[in-house]
Amino acid sequence: MGINAWIALVVVGVAVWALIKRYETRLVLIASGLFLCIISWDLMGGLDAFAKSMTNSSLVMAICSSMGFAYVAKYTGADRSLVHYLASPIRGLGIFLIPVCTTITFFVNIAIPSAAGCAAAVGSTLIPVMLRAGIKPAAAAAAVLGGTIGSYLSPGTSHNPYVANMAKMDVMDFIAYHAPYSFMIGAISVVGILIVCFVLGDHKGSTEARVDESKLQKNEPDFKPNPLNALVPIIPITLLLVGNIWVPAMKMGVAQAMVLGAVIGLVVGRANPQNFTKEFFNGTGKGYADVMGIIIAAGVFAAGLRSAGLIDAFVSMLKDSNDIARWGGSIGPWIMGVITGSGDAATLAFNETVTPHAADFGMTIEGLGGLAFLTGAAGRTMSPIAGVTILVSGIAMVSPIEVVKRTALPMTVAVIACALLMV
Structure with missing residues (x-):
């Protein structure tokens, strides 16, 4: 390797340290990339990567429209109605509330792809239900946290359109490709958390169990659950599935499905059209700023690594061993997810730099890209500093460390299973 490649290795180490210290992710990636x-002597390479990522139409449409829909679902109370009707029949199940609540969170997270947003909506209802049933606070929080990997299957999750675009696949085709592995991880989470909680005696209750009322989602005084409104969050997913699997005449893109779902939500929720429109576009802006912002920053970082020659050296090494690529693509994003609390930055950087060369390692882009983002999210699900972990721990008033003690073993098993089976 040349001197620039060795400098790039040092910069990568500094970037990892900065992410662990919780410095702004986009700043760290862009600054590192531009420096390299x-x-x-390739400043324009970094600037061109920035400009190219800004105008990636397939990503912008899918991500921004999904965030816009998520905002209006929250505004109309559709998310709360959905959780209300899912939670009502499960009271009195004892320790089996844990796997049921993990499963509910998993499927709600498909409709509400934000892990924190899903946990806030679900945790506000299900964590108090579990505590009243005698489940210990750490187990109640872990049950919800373990279900926040359902976003794997959402077309609005940034990694799905990102990898699909790279592999030149339709988003729904890519989701169909990794769906068996995503459901496998979900099953490992459901069963694994139940076993760990049972071994730790979490079904024996706690006399000090309570929730932090200040962290619960507050319903407006006039809020009333509406069964029709509860169906709104699943409308876009249903439209995409029906159009792609059963009725080709109804086939549409992610953005179209999200806009149509939002319009139906407006009618069913009888919302104020002006406020509704503002919420939708607030969501699209938030999606561009937070999600597309990281994708843009990862693109600049990758351009810097390419210019320094580190990627060429890394790819040459991986060509000699399929196993190195297999374990690097799984353990790398997983560890970064654990230590940074986010699976996004490391996964996007990996998929931007290494995944396009998957064929050189005897792999497919969708296989290696899917492996990286699934394991990165698994790492986030067992990180004590992840935003969603802190959120559910706050609701249950328990240490985040106690919560991830319940999710760590299942997520580790899931990562190993993915590495062995996906590529």
């Missing part, structure tokens, strides 16, 4: 471009 400058020392490689």
Whole structure:
């Protein structure tokens, strides 16, 4: 490797340290990438990568429209109605509330792809239900946390359109490709958390169990669950499945399905059209700023690594061993997810730099890209500093460390299973 490649290795280490210290992710990635471009006399390479990522139409449409829909679902109370009707029949199940609540969270997370948003909606209802049933606070929080991997299957999750675009696949085709592995991880989470909680005696109750009322989602005084409104969050997913599997005449893109679902939500929820429109576009803006922002930053970082020659050196090494790529693509994003509390930054950087060369390692882009984002999210699900972990721990008033003690073993098993089976 040349001197620039060795400098790039040092920069990668500094970037990892900065992410662990919780510095702004986009700042860290962009600054690192531009620095490497400058020392490689290729500043325009970094700037061109920034501009190219900004205008990636397939990603912008899918991500921004999904976030817009999520915002209006929250505004109309559709998310709360959905959780209300899912939670009502499960009271009195004892320790089996844990796997049921994990399963409910998993499927709600498909409709509400934000892990924190899903946990806030579900945790506000299900964590108090579990505590009243005698489940210990750490187990109640872990049950919800373990279900926040359902976003794997949402077309609005940034990684699905990102990898699909790279592999030149339709988003729904890519989701269909990794769905068996995503459901496998969900099953491991459901069963694994139940076993760990049973071994730790979490079904024996706690006399000090209570929730932090200040962290619960507050319903407006006039809020009333509406069964029709409860169906709104699943409308876009249903439209995409029906159009792609059963009725080709109804086939549509993610953005179209999200807009149509939002319009139906407006009618069913009888919302104020002006406020409704503002919420939708607030959501699209938030999606661009938070999600597309990380994708853009990862693109600049990748451009810097390419300019410095580190990627070429890394790819040459991986060509010699399929196993190195297999374990690097799983353990790398997983560990970064654990230590940074986010599976996004490391996974996007990996998929931007290494995954396009998957064929050189005897793999497919969809296989290696899917492996990286599934294991990165598994790492986030067992990280004590992840935003969603802190959120559910706050609701249950328990230490995040106690919560991830219940999710760590199942997520580790899931990562190993993915590495062995996906590529």
